[in-house]
Amino acid sequence: xxxxxxxxxxxxxxxxxxxxxxxxxxxxxxxxxxxxxxxxxxxxxxxxxxxxxxxxxxxxxxxxxxxxxxxxxxxxxxxxxxxxxxxxxxxxxxxxxxxxxxxxxxxxxxxxxxxxxxxxxxxxxxxxxxxxxxxxxxxxxxxxxxxxxxxxxxxxxxxxxxxxxxxxxxxxxxxxxxxxxxxxxxxxxxxxxxxxxxxxxxxxxxxxxxxxxxxxxxxxxxxxxxxxxxxxxxxxxxxxxxxxxxxxxxxxxxxxxxxxxxxxxxxxxxxxxxxxxxxxxxxxxxxxxxxxxxxxxxxxxxxxxxxxxxxxxxxxxxxxxxxxxxxxxxxxxxxxxxxxxxxxxxxxxxxxxxxxxxxxxxxxxxxxxxxxxxxxxxxxxxxxxxxxxxxxxxxxxxxxxxx
Amino acid sequence: xxxxxxxxxxxxxxxxxxxxxxxxxxxxxxxxxxxxxxxxxxxxxxxxxxxxxxxxxxxxxxxxxxxxxxxxxxxxxxxxxxxxxxxxxxxxxxxxxxxxxxxxxxxxxxxxxxxxxxxxxxxxxxxxxxxxxxxxxxxxxxxxxxxxxxxxxxxxxxxxxxxxxxxxxxxxxxxxxxxxxxxxxxxxxxxxxxxxxxxxxxxxxxxxxxxxxxxxxxxxxxxxxxxxxxxxxxxxxxxxxxxxxxxxxxxxxxxxxxxxxxxxxxxxxxxxxxxxxxxxxxxxxxxxxxxxxxxxxxxxxxxxxxxxxxxxxxxxxxxxxxxxxxxxxxxxxxxxxxxxxxxxxxxxxxxxxxxxxxxxxxxxxxxxxxxxxxxxxxxxxxxxxxxxxxxxxxxxxxxxxxxx
Numbered sequence: 001x002x003x004x005x006x007x008x009x010x011x012x013x014x015x016x017x018x019x020x021x022x023x024x025x026x027x028x029x030x031x032x033x034x035x036x037x038x039x040x041x042x043x044x045x046x047x048x049x050x051x052x053x054x055x056x057x058x059x060x061x062x063x064x065x066x067x068x069x070x071x072x073x074x075x076x077x078x079x080x081x082x083x084x085x086x087x088x089x090x091x092x093x094x095x096x097x098x099x100x101x102x103x104x105x106x107x108x109x110x111x112x113x114x115x116x117x118x119x120x121x122x123x124x125x126x127x128x129x130x131x132x133x134x135x136x137x138x139x140x141x142x143x144x145x146x147x148x149x150x151x152x153x154x155x156x157x158x159x160x161x162x163x164x165x166x167x168x169x170x171x172x173x174x175x176x177x178x179x180x181x182x183x184x185x186x187x188x189x190x191x192x193x194x195x196x197x198x199x200x201x202x203x204x205x206x207x208x209x210x211x212x213x214x215x216x217x218x219x220x221x222x223x224x225x226x227x228x229x230x231x232x233x234x235x236x237x238x239x240x241x242x243x244x245x246x247x248x249x250x251x252x253x254x255x256x257x258x259x260x261x262x263x264x265x266x267x268x269x270x271x272x273x274x275x276x277x278x279x280x281x282x283x284x285x286x287x288x289x290x291x292x293x294x295x296x297x298x299x300x301x302x303x304x305x306x307x308x309x310x311x312x313x314x315x316x317x318x319x320x321x322x323x324x325x326x327x328x329x330x331x332x333x334x335x336x337x338x339x340x341x342x343x344x345x346x347x348x349x350x351x352x353x354x355x356x357x358x359x360x361x362x363x364x365x366x367x368x369x370x371x372x373x374x375x376x377x378x379x380x381x382x383x384x385x386x387x388x389x390x391x392x393x394x395x396x397x398x399x400x401x402x403x
Numbered sequence: 404x405x406x407x408x409x410x411x412x413x414x415x416x417x418x419x420x421x422x423x424x425x426x427x428x429x430x431x432x433x434x435x436x437x438x439x440x441x442x443x444x445x446x447x448x449x450x451x452x453x454x455x456x457x458x459x460x461x462x463x464x465x466x467x468x469x470x471x472x473x474x475x476x477x478x479x480x481x482x483x484x485x486x487x488x489x490x491x492x493x494x495x496x497x498x499x500x501x502x503x504x505x506x507x508x509x510x511x512x513x514x515x516x517x518x519x520x521x522x523x524x525x526x527x528x529x530x531x532x533x534x535x536x537x538x539x540x541x542x543x544x545x546x547x548x549x550x551x552x553x554x555x556x557x558x559x560x561x562x563x564x565x566x567x568x569x570x571x572x573x574x575x576x577x578x579x580x581x582x583x584x585x586x587x588x589x590x591x592x593x594x595x596x597x598x599x600x601x602x603x604x605x606x607x608x609x610x611x612x613x614x615x616x617x618x619x620x621x622x623x624x625x626x627x628x629x630x631x632x633x634x635x636x637x638x639x640x641x642x643x644x645x646x647x648x649x650x651x652x653x654x655x656x657x658x659x660x661x662x663x664x665x666x667x668x669x670x671x672x673x674x675x676x677x678x679x680x681x682x683x684x685x686x687x688x689x690x691x692x693x694x695x696x697x698x699x700x701x702x703x704x705x706x707x708x709x710x711x712x713x714x715x716x717x718x719x720x721x722x723x724x725x726x727x728x729x730x731x732x733x734x735x736x737x738x739x740x741x742x743x744x745x746x747x748x749x750x751x752x753x754x755x756x757x758x759x760x761x762x763x764x765x766x767x768x769x770x771x772x773x774x775x776x777x778x779x780x781x782x783x784x785x786x787x788x789x790x791x792x793x794x795x796x797x798x799x800x801x802x803x804x805x806x807x
Contacts, residue, residue, distance in 0.1 A: 138728035211739035217701040274629040302665035389452040
């Protein structure tokens with residue numbers, strides 16, 4: 001089964017637009033070393049993966065579990081999964097949940113997804129791919145499907161290009177058609193080009209859509225979030241999840257939250273194209289520091305501002321506090337009060353350890369940070385900061401206790 | 404109403420003159436207004452938190468309470484941990500994100516490593532077109548070694564009307580591929596090139612535009628700071644594009660930013676005409692044709708768009724990596740639809756052009772806004788790493804003494 005969520009009839013009865021998602025995750029590559037199919041003579045340095053199908057599954061679960069936060073009701077999810085045995089062992093739900101992500105299945109799912117997207121201009125589409133990928137330019141990459149590198153035809157026959165997908169989803173040159181004008185693309189794959197591919201400049205992936213030229217491209221927003229900038233690798237934790245998806249989920253859970261005031265003065269929090277763009281790298285940098293990677297996300301498509309999802313509560317914000325000089329750390333005592341002078345709930349330990357000290361506070365109020373020295377020391381009078389307002393994901397503050 | 408103006412806490416004149424986007428937030432963190440550090444804004448009486456992000460990602464912040472009818476200047480300060488140790492390093496740190504690197508160990512004994520600049524002219528997009536090495540010595544106008552450590556600045560001037568339209572600067576160093584940058588010779592332009600030592604002890608190369616606002620826009624884009632890009636796009640980028648005669652290269656970079664944000668169409672502005680003029684008035688500028696072509700394609704005017712992209716054969720490689728990307732993607736699309744929409748001759752030209760562009764695309768560093776590709780022979784881009792002997796055998800400007 002590919003269509004794993006279908007609420008089209010219900011939405012059609014109500015005359016409502018909806019969000020249509022196509023999610024594909026490939027870990028098991030049939031023709032790469034260790035795969036179940038006939039091994040190709042050339043593997044281009046690629047092997048089996050253990051995290052990308054489960055990443056796609058978690059993306060699917062995130063959409064299902066967070067429907068109330070989406071900008072439109074969830075109409076359809078099409079899911080294609082080629083999981084590794086390790087992923088199935090870890091998450092048994094992967095077994096038989098969705099069709100494998102072969103070229104044929106991908107083309108069918110994409111055509112059906114496009115048809116659904118083309119029923120209402122107000123629709124929103126979401127595309128997520130996790131698996132092996134190679135670079136084709138700033139706005140393009142080749143997505144390698146489960147049967148990539150099989151015998152016969154071009155090396156890239158069982159692969160597709162994001163540019164073809166993106167242009168194919170442009171509003172058609174026929175005013176009767178009603179293509180979704182808001183489209184989100186997430187390409188969670190490497191964007192480097194194995195040296196051996198560089199000899200094959202004219203290798204052609206299979207077109208996803210027939211190459212019809214679009215009419216006026218009046219998409220409201222159509223950003224492509226690439227997990228890696230071109231000529232670099234994307235990374236994953238084996239058997240767990242890709243770094244990009246971990247960062248993305250942290251952003252969607254509030255790390256990229258921004259407040260917006262409606263016409264009644266009500267403040268709501270949402271994630272937008274721009275706020276996601278800014279926060280993604282903060283979390284990727286955390287993983288880069290932890291795992292020694294150097295992953296940087298890249299922007300493509302049309303990065304126009306729009307809401308990606310809403311938040312149902314005020315997000316937390318992280319304040320990272322650094323005592324300067326470090327010699328004062330043992331005697332530095334932190335007090336945090338809100339703008340009315342009320343101490344902030346939650347115990348702050350006497351010793352700010354581990355240092356730098358991390359504090360999580362709700363993002364909707366301002367805080368005053370004071371650092372006193374106990375016992376008093378004439379060299380370190382302490383720190384009394386002005387009110388700080390901090391937007392997610394975080395703010396670093398140096399508590400300079402010297403004059 | 405009350406009024407707020409802003410004073411960024413910089414020391415260098417260059418930084419102080421930069422008009423940064425600011426966000427004025429209310430006490431509940433919702434947006435009161437967005438503006439620029441040079442402007443005065445009207446606000447309701449209240450308490451505001453003001454932030455301004457620098458192109459290299461650091462943040463200036465300020466806090467202000469303003470009563471009815473009052474005018475206040477908000478002092479915008481950096482967090483102490485981000486402050487530049489020297490006034491002279493502000494540009495490098497806050498605009499370019501160059502923090503500097505100094506090798507931990509010093510070498511005992513001589514070092515014969517050579518690092519060089521070479522120059523080329525020619526157009527590989529023309530049938531049988533080739534880049535030929537030329538004398539680069541006259542191009543180098545200034546070399547400085549400011550703080551922070553490991554960062555070196557060079558000023559080149561490529562203006563030389565006798566040369567072909569397309570010129571190219573190459574940087575050679577051992578243990579890395581040669582790096583090529585397209586710098587047109589038809590414009591009286593000072594190119595600001597920064598060579599910086601990396602922790603792996605190879606040098607990286609960055610080009611900065613003379614036009615400060617256009618350059619800041621590119622840096623915000625490179626760092627994914629889209630809020631800032633959007634604020635600048637709807638005012639400064641449009642202005643830079645409109646004033647294209649003053650600086651057509653800055654105008655081309657602004658056009659790409661506007662295309663990326665899909666912000667070309669603005670009410671009451673003839674931005675489409677501005678792009679067509681950028682293409683028509685500067686026939687030496689490849690990016691005028693590409694930006695206009697991409698705009699026409701988005702309007703659904705695909706035949707006109709293809710004609711614009713095909714002009715690259717005469718104009719040469721785009722100066723900006725966005726230009727290369729847009730051209731390749733559109734040409735591939737149009738070639739795939741050849742029978743129905745375009746003349747066979749156009750498609751044949753498109754195929755030849757695409758083939759040439761793809762040779763460069765494969766070795767292009769898309770992290771850089773200015774088109775940068777690898778290969779010691781720019782006619783045959785490659786990943787080939789050079790060794791000392793390779794670098795020594797080529798002519799060019801030896802930078803060894805300058806880099807110290």
